[in-house]
Amino acid sequence: MKIVVPIMPTSMAEIALLETKKYQEADIIEWRADFLPLDVLSTAAQQIKQKFSSQDIIFTYRTEDKAECNITEMAYANLIATYASAFTYIDVEVMRFKTISLPDNAIASYHDFNQIPLNLSDILSTMSARQPKVVKFAGMPKTKADVLRLMSETQAFSLQHPQQLLVTMAMGEIGKITRLAGDSFGSSWTFASVDASSAPGQFSLSEMLQAKALLN
Template sequence: MKIVVPIMPKTLAELATIDERKFTAVDMIEWRADFMTFSELEQAARDVKIKFSKHEIIFTYRTEDKVETQISATDYAALIERFAADFDYIDVEKFTFPDVVLPENAIFSYHDFDQIPERLPDILSDMIAENPAVVKFAGMPRDFADVLRLMQDTLAASEKAPHQTFVTMAMGKIGQVTRLMGDEFGSSWTFATVEAASAPGQLSVADILTLTKILEN
């Protein structure tokens, strides 16, 4: 299971202060570009690629959970088109922006901050049908039964579409098991923290490595 760590600098100066040596145990970097102004994105993209040249990098411009992020469908599509070729993966909120064309390296992502939808199998099927590089779903469980259902639905989808890479997780404290046991139910990546968390329930890289080693023994 690959470990992905988000970085969320708000300015070029803040980006420059990130110590890349803290990320040596990490497989992938997710650059949350939505924390920066549009005017700095071009330079920031260059700086991120230089700083993390030894890592795979995801470009993400998140809007689903950020009311302060105002972007038109046209500008979002232009953003995806502009940066897709510059990074290993690009996160695309296809349900929010249905007219966006998915690049070959697209992560088709969908987040539900209220629930694990009962129709999750249908949602995953709809995402698979778009043929993205990665299908990513994160939802907020209301109880542990929701967590188990997410794991079961992911396993069923991964068995039905073995060619597809899945990344699924239940957010919050009761969903933390999904961040540790992904390989067991068909989820290939886990999102962890080095410094600030980008989603509720994220564990630190150190905790992921320690607990994974314990579970493997």
Template sequence: MKIVVPIMPRSIEEVEAIDLERLAEADLIEWRADYLPKEEILKVAPAVFEKFLGWEVIFTLRTSREGGKIELTNEEYVGIIKEVAAHYQPDFIDFEYYSYQEVFEQMLDFPNLVLSYHNFEETPENYLEIMSELTSLSPAVVKIAVMAETEQDVLDIMNYTRGFKTLNAEQAYATISMGDLGILSRIAGQVTGSCWTFASLDEASAPGQISLATTRKFLEILEK
């Protein structure tokens, strides 16, 4: 399982101030561009991609529809993604499938999509339907992050991931049970088949996220 570290710069100066040595244990970088005003994203993009030249980068616009920091119309959302993709070719592009399903057809030419679903309130009863639909679209990665309300929620997410991965060996999954209860799901990829876990440097981007250093230690123990 690879470790993704989200970066959430609010200015070019914050991008330039990032200490790459502190990210040495990370496998991928997720640029959470939603921490910037929408008119600043394309201005800051060159600094981000120059800073992380040689790294695998996930470009993410986590919108307010799914717990993020920015509100965008369908046209704005797709427009920013297309601009960044055309000029900087990020290794992966996060797409909030259920929030922007109406414009999903415009994304069909992108082979590197991370089709994502986020629910910061609960683990929904139709979780299996969501996982099945996203799997049927064969993206680069199916990413699902939902809030754990009970220990059983955590075990269910881990079990469902294992089941889907067994039946769809070629499909990559990144599944997370959020909150303190769900921490186990963040380090159990070797068992469940989840390909990524998300770890924080200074500021967590989701509930239950643990530090990069701690995540690496856990994985070294579990993946011996």
């Protein structure tokens, strides 16, 4: 199980203040670029790559958690094309931006902030059909049964597609178990936080390191 830790700087000053030591034990850093204005992204990208030069980094520009999509499909496609080769992985919202072409290092990702959809296995298959490096789904469970369903769909999908790197999680309080036990059911990465979390239910990096030590 790899531990991914998001950073969400809102200014260049915040990037300068990031204490890389705190992130040393993360396997992967996720840069949530959507907290910065588009016109500073290129300078920010250089600084972030410099700061975390020894770690794998995901470039993510999340729009699915915004009430209104603040970027056109063309501008989003442009971002993906510009930053894909500069980072280890690039998150692509394939269910929202359907016509986008996927770079080799794409994480095909989809968030549902209201539910664990009943057609989750179709969603995973649709994303996987695009042949991304990673398929990632995060959803909001309403009941414990939703949490179990996410885990069992994850296991079924990973058994059917053993070559596909898969990452799933149920957000929020009742979904927390998926962040700990996901690996046992076919989800290869878990997201944990340092200072601020990027989604409800994330454990801290130090908690996740303890859990990983116990589970392995």
